[in-house]
Amino acid sequence: xxxxTLEAVLAAQARGERAAILxxxxxxxxxxxxxxxxxxxxxxxxxxxxxxxxxxxxxRSRLVETAGERLFIQVVAPPPRLILVGAVxxxxxxxxxxxxxxxxxxxxxxxxxxxxRGGFAGCHVVGDxxxxxxxxxxxxxxxxxxxxxxxxxxxxxxxLAALASPAFYVGALGSRRTHGAxxxxxxxxxxxxxxxxxxxxxxxxxxxxxxPAEIAVSILAEIIAVxxxxxxxxxxx
Amino acid sequence: xxxxxxxxEQALAWRRQGRGVALATVVATWGSSPRPVGSLLAxxxxxxxxxxxSGGCVEAAVIEAAQSVIASGTPRRLEFGVSDADAWAVxxxxxxxxxxxxxxxx
Numbered sequence: 651x652x653x654x655t656l657e658a659v660l661a662a663q664a665r666g667e668r669a670a671i672l673x674x675x676x677x678x679x680x681x682x683x684x685x686x687x688x689x690x691x692x693x694x695x696x697x698x699x700x701x702x703x704x705x706x707x708x709x710r711s712r713l714v715e716t717a718g719e720r721l722f723i724q725v726v727a728p729p730p731r732l733i734l735v736g737a738v739x740x741x742x743x744x745x746x747x748x749x750x751x752x753x754x755x756x757x758x759x760x761x762x763x764x765x766x767r768g769g770f771a772g773c774h775v776v777g778d779x780x781x782x783x784x785x786x787x788x789x790x791x792x793x794x795x796x797x798x799x800x801x802x803x804x805x806x807x808x809x810l811a812a813l814a815s816p817a818f819y820v821g822a823l824g825s826r827r828t829h830g831a832x833x834x835x836x837x838x839x840x841x842x843x844x845x846x847x848x849x850x851x852x853x854x855x856x857x858x859x860x861x862p863a864e865i866a867v868s869i870l871a872e873i874i875a876v877x878x879x880x881x882x883x884x885x886x887x
Numbered sequence: 888x889x890x891x892x893x894x895x896e897q898a899l900a901w902r903r904q905g906r907g908v909a910l911a912t913v914v915a916t917w918g919s920s921p922r923p924v925g926s927l928l929a930x931x932x933x934x935x936x937x938x939x940x941s942g943g944c945v946e947a948a949v950i951e952a953a954q955s956v957i958a959s960g961t962p963r964r965l966e967f968g969v970s971d972a973d974a975w976a977v978x979x980x981x982x983x984x985x986x987x988x989x990x991x992x993x
Contacts, residue, residue, distance in 0.1 A: 651910055651992050656899050663892055678962035678990050711925025713915050722914045724925055726891050752890040
């Protein structure tokens with residue numbers, strides 16, 4: 651691999667873009683796929699080009715074998731994002747846990763006192779109100795959003811923004827009883843039934859979690875299960 | 888933390904320090920294999936490494952091959968199958984097969 655190819659792939663990642671490296675396994679010749687273009691390998695056929703684009707879109711690396719040719723497509727995607735609303739105890743454990751699992755963790759909390767308690771080293775902490783912060787962060791299909799504050803003033807604006815976004819997972823911490831009241835508020839705010847059904851609450855897999863760390867494990871496990879297709883994308887945990 | 892980005896970043900950092908670097912990639916798997924297609928291992932000339940192509944089963948052999956690739960500048964393809972425990976042969980305990988492409992970062 652040329653140094654320039656490596657640099658270009660990492661630069662695309664830093665911009666939040668997917669890129670791919672195409673390698674001819676017979677001789678090691680390479681092309682770079684970035685911004686919808688294939689750079690290098692001018693002899694590449696139309697069908698191989700289309701397969702490379704499809705691999706980038708799917709986010710999955712794959713081997714393409716055609717008559718006498720073996721092309722490997724290595725997709726390098728930015729990490730998925732986990733946005734947490736509330737700089738609370740569970741966030742202190744969940745954010746570093748998610749970072750260890752390869753996620754980019756972002757914490758939103760407009761309450762300075764909570765933000766300043768520390769425990770968020772290496773995480774991106776945003777002090778705006780959740781609706782403003784989420785508008786700027788623009789959750790995409792590789793983003794999970796979880797509200798943790800138990801305070802409707804903070805949680806509800808975040809849920810309204812998250813449920814209206816392409817985020818693949820939206821979850822809310824809280825009991826079944828408070829969730830009933832939450833669903834009623836969301837309905838009153840005009841959130842359609844299909845969007846309300848997307849909400850995971852009570853959040854996390856039922857593993858009998860009690861401590862903040864155990865609750866963080868159950869939340870992260872549920873998010874991974876949904877992302878990997880092992881669980882449905884909506885409904886209560 | 889072992890994801891593709893941090894492995895590629897380490898490869899770039901080593902290269903910028905003027906060290907010889909090779910990248911090993913799992914390009915095909917058959918049967919049960921410990922790491923999926925696209926898994927990466929970056930190796931520098933002295934044998935330091937980050938990432939994993941098999942979760943530990945064949946890393947030693949891949950690192951050795953990577954050092955030869957750094958020296959020669961020519962890519963290599965490696966295949967690993969089921970290990971023969973009696974012969975202490977390099978292989979995968981899980982019973983699968985993997986193909987690994989090893990290339991220099993030049």
